[in-house]
Amino acid sequence: MSHPRLTKASPKPPGITMLQTLLLISLLAVRSLALDVQVPESPLVVLFGMDAVLNCTFSGGVPVFNLSELSIFWQVADTQRSVHSYWNQQDQLLYQEERFVNRTSLFPAHLATGNASLLLRRVQVADEGIYTCFVRVQNYSKAALVMQVAAPYSKPLVTWEAAANPRPGDLVALTCVAYGGYPEAQVLWQDASGHNLTENVTISPIANEQGLFTIKSVLTVVLEPNSTYSCRLTNPLLGDEGHAYVTISAQGMVFPPLALWVTVGLAVCLLGLLVALAAVCHRKIKESCEEMRAEEEAKELEEAKELEEAKACFMHWQKW
Structure with missing residues (x-):
């Protein structure tokens, strides 16, 4: 005869007390x-x-x-x-x-x-x-x-200082200037191929009474024939603000054929003139020397004649 199996009842979960409810309401209220x-x-x-x-x-x-x-x-x-x-x-x-x-x-x-x-x-x-x-x-x-x-900057301006007729190999100072911006701008120099030029670059920011900057950047380069350089200005807050570029046509020491022949011809003419002038001067000097010698000989003959006459007079006087 089997007996029914007895099982142990599970405990009931504890309920939320009134105190916990009040604390939750207070937390939500806070x-x-x-x-x-x-x-x-x-x-x-x-x-x-x-x-x-x-x-x-x-x-x-x-x-x-x-x-x-x-x-x-x-x-x-x-x-x-x-x-x-x-x-x-x-x-x-x-x-x-x-x-x-x-x-x-x-x-x-x-x-x-x-x-x-x-x-x-x-x-x-x-x-x-x-x-x-x-x-x-x-x-x-x-x-x-x-x-x-x-504050946006003015459009950059690029200028350069060099001899009147720059030639390859000359040193040239390029200056990029922009005015009235803020904050301090970044300046990037590039050549015609887009290569960054970071050597020999100086940047001078100057603030006015309002705190706005004038940016002056100087790049020193050795010229190559028909060189192009660009200056790009970037405002950290406003982004790219524009760029400017300059092309310098540096000419080498090359003469065209016509100019060469003209130069040679002028040199030959000048040399001929110098030779002719030297010949004329030599002749003039020679003639002057001969005239002076003839005058001196004539003077000597005159003196000798006067001496002979004086001598003759003296002898005649002794006879008396």
Whole structure:
């Protein structure tokens, strides 16, 4: 006679206690009250002299808030200096850094929707940097963004200095100049074959009062016949900004046949003239010498004659 098999019942899983439920609700409530401030992750590139919008939005916190509870602070991250401040439903610019005066504003109509963006007018090179957006609505949070300034350069201009008639083998200094750009540009020299010319190159960036650069690059080359050189300018933020080139026709010491015969003929004529002139001079000198000799002989004869006459007179006087 068989007996039914007895099995052990499995224990029931423990249920969620009231305390755990309350803790979960509290955690969700805290998370819902957390303030989330967001700014662009990529750097903001702004053209020199133009207006820029530094985007900053916030969400979370209380679903509905009064603007009297909202505070917004924009600061330069490295110096902690005030760019723009807002609380008590109005701008608070007492401690605003001097260079930002009359150049900043928020968007009042969009504050209630979570827009804390900043408008910065007439961007200058000195404005480049990291900006921090602080927002407080009961809770507090912040985020930082990078703003970079760019200015296009003028079209490059290539000039060269050398002798009036350069010849192969001469040293020539080529100068490439571009004005009014930012940041410092990269300069690439190439020959007619596209080969990079990196030796004997100097680059001199000079910044003006506004921080904009004048780029001057000098390339020293040994000329070859009909040489072409190009200067290419690249702005790190704006990319390729143009190039310029120059072709120098260096002539060797080669004479065409006609010019050679003309030169030889002139040389023969000149030599003939020199020989004729030497002959004439020789004859003139010879004639002058003969005339002087004849005059001297005549003078000697005259003196001898006078002496003989004197002698004769003296003898005649003795006889008396």
